[in-house]
Amino acid sequence: MDYQTLLVSVTDKVATVTLNRPDVRNAFNETSIAELTLAFDELGHDDAVRAIVLAANGPAFCAGADLNWMKQMAGYSDAENQADAMRLASMLRTIYYCPKPVVARVQGDCYAGGMGLVAACDVVVAAEGVNFCLSEVKLGLIPATISPYVIKAMGEQVARRYFLTAERFGALDAKRMGMAHEVVVPEELDATIAAIAKALVTNSPNAVREAKRLVREVSGMPIDDAMLADTAERIAAIRASGEGREGVASFLEKRKPSWLT
Incomplete structure (x- = not known):
């Protein structure tokens, strides 16, 4: 516009x-x-x-x-x-x-x-x-x-x-x-x-978005059981995501990830 x-x-x-x-x-x-x-x-x-x-x-x-x-x-x-x-x-x-x-x-x-x-x-x-x-x-x-x-x-x-x-x-x-x-x-x-x-722009778009949210939501919070559970849930979810799987696979296969092609 x-x-x-x-x-x-x-x-x-x-x-x-x-x-x-x-x-x-x-x-x-x-x-x-x-x-x-x-x-x-x-x-x-x-x-x-x-x-x-x-x-x-x-x-x-x-x-x-x-x-x-x-x-x-x-x-x-x-x-x-x-x-x-x-x-x-x-x-x-x-x-x-x-x-x-x-x-x-x-x-x-x-x-x-x-x-x-x-x-x-x-x-x-x-x-x-x-x-x-x-x-x-x-x-x-x-x-x-x-x-x-x-x-x-x-x-x-x-x-x-x-x-x-x-x-x-x-x-x-x-x-x-x-x-x-x-x-x-x-x-x-x-x-x-x-x-x-x-x-x-060379990093995973989804990971960048989630990393930005991570800083915003974790900053200043106490490191207690709820925090441990929350951060564990976040890493588990991103590992299972499409870009998470693609990023690890591309690294192991020594090729560019799909978001760079």
Whole structure:
């Protein structure tokens, strides 16, 4: 479909969703929120897509919420404000629960809600010189809807500082605290993203989907009898699956698995 705020393309089983409002530093409004939700829902269920890259045009990755949109929200009723916030929360959840792996290509500054977008992704690659900031408290707001994802990414103790101070921090600090997996010079950003995407699309699609779900559902759970039973059930099921059987057989027979042919 035609998007007003995004560019979407698919090449070699990798979809690229590009934020395309560079004139407002890719800040999101009700249209971009709806389009991101739709794009990730559709791509997540497209068998031709094995991985998704979330990118942005212009000097900034995402500045958070569009100020004109926020000004408009000031006149909303309580019910309208809640409904609007739920649309943003649903968009972030759609990205986080997307069955396909999502790689964030952070080429420019990432503020406020933009950090929620990044934290909802599975792999984050940032260019050197990029700044991050949870700036909400400067505007009398709080990073509420993005908090589940950002706190998972940076940890509670680090979040205590940056949620409260609204200090900027750089890409290397983001890597140190867990917000970014890789920090590269801008000239190497595309090559790094391409290498990660290639690794993702060469693996079993079903195993990648189940591995993503495994991390999400096992993280933070106690290692008790229920956990042992759950993980045993998961490995037994994947061993008996079509791709599980094919993967083991292709390895033993020294041939490519069917998902690479």
